[in-house]
Amino acid sequence: xxxxxxxxxxxxxxxxxxxxxxxxxxxxxxxxxxxxxxxxxxxxxxxxxxxxxxxxxxxxxxxxxxxxxxxxxxxxxxxxxxxxxxxxxxxxxxxxxxxxxxxxxxxxxxxxxxxxxxxxxxxxxxxxxxxxxxxxxxxxxxxxxxxxxxxxxxxxxxxx
Amino acid sequence: xxxxxxxxxxxxxxxxxxxxxxxxxxxxxxxxxxxxxxxxxxxxxxxxxxxxxxxxxxxxxxxxxxxxxxxxxxxxxxxxxxxxxxxxxxxxxxxxxxxxxxxxxxxxxxxxxxxxxxxxxxxxxxxxxxxxxxxxxxxxxxxxxxxxxxxxxxxxxxxx
DNA sequence: GCTTGAAATTTTAGGCTTGAAATAAATACC
DNA sequence: GGTATTTATTTCAAGCCTAAAATTTCAAGC
Numbered sequence: 001x002x003x004x005x006x007x008x009x010x011x012x013x014x015x016x017x018x019x020x021x022x023x024x025x026x027x028x029x030x031x032x033x034x035x036x037x038x039x040x041x042x043x044x045x046x047x048x049x050x051x052x053x054x055x056x057x058x059x060x061x062x063x064x065x066x067x068x069x070x071x072x073x074x075x076x077x078x079x080x081x082x083x084x085x086x087x088x089x090x091x092x093x094x095x096x097x098x099x100x101x102x103x104x105x106x107x108x109x110x111x112x113x114x115x116x117x118x119x120x121x122x123x124x125x126x127x128x129x130x131x132x133x134x135x136x137x138x139x140x141x142x143x144x145x146x147x148x149x150x151x152x153x154x155x156x157x158x159x160x
Numbered sequence: 161x162x163x164x165x166x167x168x169x170x171x172x173x174x175x176x177x178x179x180x181x182x183x184x185x186x187x188x189x190x191x192x193x194x195x196x197x198x199x200x201x202x203x204x205x206x207x208x209x210x211x212x213x214x215x216x217x218x219x220x221x222x223x224x225x226x227x228x229x230x231x232x233x234x235x236x237x238x239x240x241x242x243x244x245x246x247x248x249x250x251x252x253x254x255x256x257x258x259x260x261x262x263x264x265x266x267x268x269x270x271x272x273x274x275x276x277x278x279x280x281x282x283x284x285x286x287x288x289x290x291x292x293x294x295x296x297x298x299x300x301x302x303x304x305x306x307x308x309x310x311x312x313x314x315x316x317x318x319x320x
Numbered sequence: 321g322c323t324t325g326a327a328a329t330t331t332t333a334g335g336c337t338t339g340a341a342a343t344a345a346a347t348a349c350c
Numbered sequence: 351g352g353t354a355t356t357t358a359t360t361t362c363a364a365g366c367c368t369a370a371a372a373t374t375t376c377a378a379g380c
Binding site for chain 2: 338340344
Binding site: 083 | 365367368369374375376
């Protein structure tokens, strides 16, 4: 039994080291994407994320749906959509029958801009994950599902 | 050859999907750690990161060493160390022979506070990565080394 | 029709982050 | 010794982010 406890202890340290490495890797990739978005396109990751979400829903998303989907605060989305709207990339559309709500949608200009961004984004990721085979990816994907499952359980547990 | 191109195309999409899943998982874990630090200890991740770095270097780190190590800006570290200093967790020590530089060190109080945090942190990670075996971790670790190697190469390439 | 509570959104105060400008001190060169 | 460059750090302006408060509208119950 002493051996088991010792192994558990070692596993805990091993997991911690992996987490730190994982965080470093992901932060590094994210930093490069932010850099590319800024230097090559004059935009930012939060703006890209909002446009990406809206691109998936051509009929638009309510502000609250957007913030839930992106897992950021309502107030945060307000500011980003404000900017994108000023630039003519996003449009706020009134929801018929509910004067409280508004739907944010990409304009044609916004859609075109996003498609350009998305194509480059995919290329960047492809280069950054160079050397990852389909098998590598499948293996990691199933491990990540464990983490995501845990997270979605927690969410529903925290729901009021 | 058409098949090869098609496979490449598919791999690119697969990598993109993995990246999105990886990002979601890591962000979820990070969010929980931030929540725990705030709710259980009244502190934040950036503060924990600074204390963690200083804990590894008992003789202290210069402000610039600290920002390089943590990969954040100089100005950022200034503000965080300011706060930690006000609270008596960190000390700024003059560097003999260079009146420009200062070394930040944990105070005994800071060291004790960090050790408490670090122990909990390890437990949180252990729970969040529940189900990850030593073999899983070893496999992922070698894949991540690919990413990290690429990142360190880029850094040295970007050095002036 | 009023009132009460819930829902959608914006506003606000405060912390984190960056890149760039400013300051001050050390170093190198002549 | 004097000037220019580099180095260490802080300050600053602006964007991002959150949680909480405020605002407006809707919906239910009476």
